[in-house]
Amino acid sequence: MLTGLVGGALIGLAATVYLLATGRVAGVSGIVAGALGDREARGERIAFLAGLVGAGLIAAAVSSPASAHPYPTAVLIVAGVLVGTGTRIGGGCTSGHGVCGISRLSIASLVATATFIATGAATVAIANLFAARPTP
């Protein structure tokens, strides 16, 4: 729990740094979409994503993070399409709605967060019923 709080605090600080540097909300799904999109502000979005990948590289160098995913690649491809489509249509993900939106007391972001936690929990419950995959 303590590492969760500390890591979360770093995420909250990072979101503030991104806002101050760029004037934008630090929503990762929106940043990925923006990095693919309009040329004008692509550079700062690519820089943010490079920072994320860099953190992963450093973590892999100093420790051995759980890199092998427990589920089959086919499941991850279906999940990736759903995550990409859903966050694009819904205008945000765990960071944009969950962290930044709730920090701004946005009711819409609170509703979005409750919705994706609810369907995520339902998905895990159904997957557990079928038990067609190893339990984590």
Add this chain to the structure above:
Amino acid sequence: MNRRQLGALAAGGLFGVGLVVSGMTDPRNVIGFLDFSSRWNPSLIAVMAGAVAVHASLLALLARAAGGRGARLLPPRNPRIDRPLILGSALFGVGWGLSGYCPGPAIVSLGFGARTAFAFAAAMIVGIIAGGLVPRRRAGCEAP
């Protein structure tokens, strides 16, 4: 690289370290949070609470420091609770529950060199492009 890009790079690095430290790059912790059975793992709540507490406090401090100009610090937000918000978030949740990956941890995991993270990220980009082709929610700063 200009100052905005340097700031964004630093923010991305800090964000990624936060995700690694909090254990959110391990999909088992995320699926454990979404599994409301006897195995429930509440650590994601601590991460969200820490992130929101720090970000909301800093936003309040910055708004106070900026005086009357504080409102201009934040981009406008879209307060509407509409169909794209609900439908998109619902779809995202299904993908999140299937994989334990949301966009941030998936991008950090590319740095781990995980082959599965590359497959997920490629599929996510396809989804982002597809989602841009249908009626979707606009952020407050975008034109409707």
